[in-house]
Amino acid sequence: MSLLRMNTLISNSRSIGRLKETLRILSARNHRQFRTIQQGSEYTIGFKKYVILQNGEVGSFFHDIPLDLNEREKTVNMIVEVPRWTTGKFEISKELRFNPIIQDTKNGKLRFVNNIFPYHGYIHNYGAIPQTWEDPTMEHELGSDDVALKGDNDPLDCCEIGSDVLKMGSIKKVKVLGSLALIDDGELDWKIIVIDVNDPLSPKINSLENVEKHFPGILNATREWFRKYKVPAGKPLNKFAFREQYKDSNNTIQIIKDCHDSWRKLISGSLQNKYENLPNTERAGKGVTLEDSTEPPSQIPPDVEKWHYV
Template structure:
């Protein structure tokens, strides 16, 4: 399946939104309409890229907005940017989410004994190529880390584009260490320190910060997919989440293509990007990604 995007508003502004267009030309929700599995038999998954590697804007699928466009996260009325933490620049992987997954905030995870974070599962794609915001990438799952973020379980799935030159050699976390030495340690360090420039303490982890392997990660994905199924079929409290979709005919939240188009057309028109703010010693560079 091929997907494209429509950008609304100006990049680096509160109005910026990225909507998704499905294979049939109609608008879709990246949260609900894009399938989790690209191939269930081969355990290949669709990943929605929210943040390209080496960029700083904290972009994410907006759970609350109709059709769930990608938007920049906001805190105290201001756009959020991730500080550059030496020696890293921005995000060190292509960062995004698995569609059709949800970490139920009322569910206490049996492994971490913490509640879910109310988001789709986060994914770190570790291949060599810098992706574009809004790309839908087919990935192989390699493992998972369990970040504990303010009393919530925030799983971080480790995956690689199936087309990456290393994809055939990587089948688990041991293979990452063998073929990409130091990358797991860098990932752990990044998640530990990335909030510290804003005055927050170092992040904590379950399992002593050690990644769990592929089979464990696949169990977490199945759990989050089932929790999403409960959500989209009205069996879990959405608590402000928009479940609007266009392809899931069995869902009570499905809307017509015409109604979906009306949502997108009502958004602010596309506009030139605004300037990126400077952030002291951890300045956010005035650059966007350069896909390879």
């Protein structure tokens, strides 16, 4: 290779590197246009965390945060609902106005995930991909070995595997790496595997093979955690579609696009007569504002810290 050709390649490589860094900075600045406010105390039924848009209005984590899909870079936005190693089952509310993050309840009691040895709480930064929706009004074909399943009526779930413990309510640009098709109570519940683009290892992680190399054991641990996490509550082991195999990043990008199309149908109002429990689709635009009324976190029930051997 000639010296001129080599210098040209080096120059182009540096230009691409500078461009990627510029895009990363612009992405971070774009996310700073959102902030959050809290009402009430964590680990109480009254707790709510709302997203506030740049103009001061209350927005919806579900509907007002853009998907921001970049197919070339394979990146999307993620809403962090649960920081890694914590146990509270926080999620974007489908029922409340503007879809704040709340703690899920069952029979009037707050829900926590059990600690399954050797893990404590959630083993990922767990969250949702905005402007996506797993459609419960139609059956999704899963291949010759699996029966068709309806969606679980939620945004797509995602599991961030990077090194940082992320903050609840934060909005992160993440790289899509693959996905696992969980069958949860007879519904299709995709788990999208992602990594924060600002994680130190992100430049080296572009596929499931890279994940296995740099995070050995995490994919198998993810599958086993989702298989077993409801067992301490008296439920059977969960199952998976596609012979328990992960889908690669290209297939996962298509899943995200399909669920974004489903979200568009949801907010169009065309499905109102097809399903009784559709999510609340109210969005910013009416000048609604709220004040922060944060209170100190409440105590987690002592039995939540118990180890379970499954």
